[in-house]
Amino acid sequence: xxxxxxxxxxxxxxxxSDSAYQFAKAVLAKGHEIFRIFFxxxxxxxxxxLTTPPQDDRNIVNRWSKLAEEHKLDxxxxxxxxxxxxxxxxxxxxxxGKDATNLAPGFRISGLGQLIExxxxxxxxxxxxx
Amino acid sequence: xxxxxxxxxNRKAPYGTVYALESLEVxxxxxxxxxxxxxxxxxxxxxxxxxxxxxxxxxxxAFEKTYGALEDYDVTKLYVDQESLAGRGLxxxxxxxxxxxxxxxxxxKRMEEQDVLLxx
Numbered sequence: 067x068x069x070x071x072x073x074x075x076x077x078x079x080x081x082x083s084d085s086a087y088q089f090a091k092a093v094l095a096k097g098h099e100i101f102r103i104f105f106x107x108x109x110x111x112x113x114x115x116l117t118t119p120p121q122d123d124r125n126i127v128n129r130w131s132k133l134a135e136e137h138k139l140d141x142x143x144x145x146x147x148x149x150x151x152x153x154x155x156x157x158x159x160x161x162x163g164k165d166a167t168n169l170a171p172g173f174r175i176s177g178l179g180q181l182i183e184x185x186x187x188x189x190x191x192x193x194x195x196x
Numbered sequence: 197x198x199x200x201x202x203x204x205x206n207r208k209a210p211y212g213t214v215y216a217l218e219s220l221e222v223x224x225x226x227x228x229x230x231x232x233x234x235x236x237x238x239x240x241x242x243x244x245x246x247x248x249x250x251x252x253x254x255x256x257x258a259f260e261k262t263y264g265a266l267e268d269y270d271v272t273k274l275y276v277d278q279e280s281l282a283g284r285g286l287x288x289x290x291x292x293x294x295x296x297x298x299x300x301x302x303x304x305k306r307m308e309e310q311d312v313l314l315x316x
Binding site: 186 | 200228231313314
């Protein structure tokens with residue numbers, strides 16, 4: 067089956083991103099396909115490479131990057147939500163005159179159309195939120 | 197393009213959190229993709245439709261008018277949970293747009309008909 071995953075909460079405060087990660091791993095382990103993982107609302111904060119959790123805690127951001135690399139996942143961060151919350155790649159930094167970037171590897175910034183397209187293309191859209 | 201039934205489920209009051217505003221953004225994009233879009237309002241989500249948002253004091257952009265503009269995007273299916281409305285002392289007269297008020301059971305049936313449910 068082809069899944070799409072929507073993550074609406076940031077890391078650490080809510081369990082949503084952890085649950086989505088475990089779900090994504092389970093989906094892949096069962097041989098299903100993940101069409102796209104879309105990060106919206108505070109979910110965009112899962113994509114900052116500047117996160118530094120204590121050493122004995124899980125690194126939620128790095129975990130996503132690693133999973134994306136291993137399984138060639140398409141992880142998309144909503145551009146409008148990212149702009150509000152300061153998640154920036156090189157293109158966005160240039161466009162909005164910012165002096166830094168923080169988008170973690172494996173993520174890309176794009177529009178909400180990517181969420182709707184995922185809803186159209188996938189057999190199931192699964193939301194992880196509050 | 198494939199047309200699917202998308203329902204945005206709105207459960208939270210406006211302004212207290214950003215969900216209502218960002219949900220509207222998804223609605224407009226889904227409409228631009230010519231999908232079959234509907235909105236459900238339940239729990240504190242019914243407050244999103246309450247007439248007369250006054251946001252000057254909290255320095256936030258009021259988005260009440262966007263609900264009125266949804267018709268221009270051919271988004272006309274707005275469903276409101278009767279129980280949530282009554283539980284907050286509200287009636288259809290308190291709302292800023294025409295909606296279909298239905299029982300929780302009927303709303304559940306509408307949800308079952310959907311291809312994609314996005315809950316905000």
